[in-house]
Amino acid sequence: MAKTVATYFPKIEDIKRAAKVIRQVADVTPLTQSIRYSKQFEANILLKREDLHRVRSYKIRGAFNKISSLSKEELAKGVVCASAGNHAQGVAFACNYLGIHGTVYMPSVTPKQKVEQTKMFGGEWVTVILVGDTFDDSSKAAMKACQEKGRTFVHPFDDPKTIEGQGTVGLEILDQTDLPIDYVFVAIGGGGLASGLIGVFNALSPNTKIIGVEPEGAPSMKTSMEKGVNTELIQIDKFVDGAAVQRVGDYTFAICKDHLHDMITIPEGKVCQTILDLYNRDAIVVEPAGALTIAALDYFKDEIKDKNVICIVSGSNNDITRTAEIKERALLYGKLKHYFIVRFPQRPGALKQFVAEILGPDDDITHFEYSKKSSKENAPAIVGIELKSPDDLEPLISRMKDKNFFGEYLNDKPDLFQYLI
Known part of the structure; x- marks a missing residue:
């Protein structure tokens, strides 16, 4: 091979x-x-x-070309594929069009829209099975089903007929x-x-x-x-x-x-x-x-x-x-969205001071999580702030530190960011 x-x-x-x-x-x-x-x-x-x-x-190109190349005996047994969504729809459409049975394995995290479209294109000819977290997980399940039932695997990319169709x-x-x-x-x-x-x-x-x-x-x-x-x-x-x-x-x-x-x-x-x-x-x-x-x-x-x-x-x-x-994701990439742990003094007017003295004129709070702790001098809050320009970040952090509000900057701490946001 x-x-x-x-x-x-x-x-x-x-x-x-x-x-x-x-x-x-x-x-x-x-x-x-x-x-x-x-x-x-x-x-x-x-x-x-x-x-x-x-x-x-x-994906309709490769899927249809591959399925159309199969013998009558192979078509009669049905086909199996694995896909994150687009190949699944191509296979489903081809199965419905040609009147052959297909089983489509898709990752459980596949967007709902792609799952529903696959079912719609396949109609009565196609069964959708959600399994695993990635395409590779679904592919392994699909290959196992092929071996057990003697069906043809329609590969989304690693097959000459698929490649030629694309x-x-x-x-x-x-x-x-x-x-x-x-x-x-x-x-x-x-x-x-x-x-x-x-x-x-x-x-x-x-x-x-x-x-x-x-x-x-x-x-x-x-x-x-x-x-x-x-x-x-x-x-x-x-x-x-x-x-x-x-x-x-x-x-x-x-x-x-x-x-x-x-x-x-x-x-x-x-x-x-x-x-x-x-x-x-x-x-x-x-x-x-x-x-x-x-x-x-x-x-x-x-x-x-x-x-x-x-x-x-x-x-x-x-x-x-x-x-x-x-x-x-676009805002984070453009350095316009920033998350902080802000340490709010536990006194009346602290949030008002933060808005009035810390935020810039074009800054906007887009995320706020706060839990008051009666026994502590300061209480942390997770605050998301959207800026108009990436250049506004350093002045914002400086104002936080000058007024003793700054706790942690979360954007550059991926593990903590994923856990808290």
């Missing part, structure tokens, strides 16, 4: 064949210029809107523009989309530089490339659920390590600010993984000037109930 993995590379004729297969379920998605980002980066920034599929992500994104891009493409930014979870794009551009546009982008809290591909061996991460931040895996694929690692021009990670807070900007300024709704490639542009602003740049907007399956967390 190791030899097969090491020698597999997606062929352009197989990707073109996949394009014909998926044509019946996957519309060609738009390639549109972003006027705002083009102006901001002095480049021609084009967005490949994979968020506009009927299942709202590119590669059809690249064919569409090249059909949609006559411009020479200098850069393609692609989000990487397991690496299936990136591997498919590499297959296309290696054959048809070899001068195009493909940049892989991962969330900072789940750098499985970057870590593996740095170590030279596919490495499983023990812990990951699952917030960017569409691109948070503990271990990338063996096929995809072998392809990406040799052919990606660069591999970078983006802080989750930066991703959140990009989500908010896209919604507020462009009326585009994206999930965290869908914002990764656009968030990466800041890190290449000098390199991409005057270039033709493609950002793959990979999906829009975002749950509105996550908005508060998205805003919070």
Whole structure:
């Protein structure tokens, strides 16, 4: 098996064949210029809107291509997959469309919106099982079910047919523009989309530089490339659920390590600010993984000037109930939201003094937890303060210390922060 993995590379004729297969379920998605980002980066920034599929992500491509390749006997037994959400919806849609039974394993922390969409697309043909805390937990449960029941596992990224289906994104891009493409930014979870794009551009546009982008809290591909061996991460931040895996694929690692021009990670807070900007300024709704490639542009602003740049907007399956967390993470990343343990003197008027003499004119208290202790001179409170500018932080802390209110600054104490906030 190791030899097969090491020698597999997606062929352009197989990707073109996949394009014909998926044509019946996957519309060609738009390639549109972003006027705002083009102006901001002095480049021609084009967005490949994979968020506009009927299942709202590119995953329908690989899922349908893989399932369509199965024999009648394999289809009759049914299929199994594991997914954090988008691949699940692609598999569910394919099962319903083709009339075959599927079982979808999803992490228990999957946003409710993605679970409900999967059930809706699958209808009577699909059973959803929530298990584990990560994609990798769900994947192990799904593989076990396959072995016990003799069903086919539809891998979300580490399968040639899946990779070739995802590669059809690249064919569409090249059909949609006559411009020479200098850069393609692609989000990487397991690496299936990136591997498919590499297959296309290696054959048809070899001068195009493909940049892989991962969330900072789940750098499985970057870590593996740095170590030279596919490495499983023990812990990951699952917030960017569409691109948070503990271990990338063996096929995809072998392809990406040799052919990606660069591999970078983006802080989750930066991703959140990009989500908010896209919604507020462009009326585009994206999930965290869908914002990764656009968030990466800041890190290449000098390199991409005057270039033709493609950002793959990979999906829009975002749950509105996550908005508060998205805003919070964005504010923390922008150094506009700060948490403190404030030691209030136990005397009348202490809180009034804090508001009048400690807070700046544009500061706002957004979080306050206080419990009065009658036997102590000072009582601690957890206070969250939103600033207008990051430059307002040091003056705020100075005023707290001068008036004896300062206790602890929590933002730079992650363990204590997670426990108290």
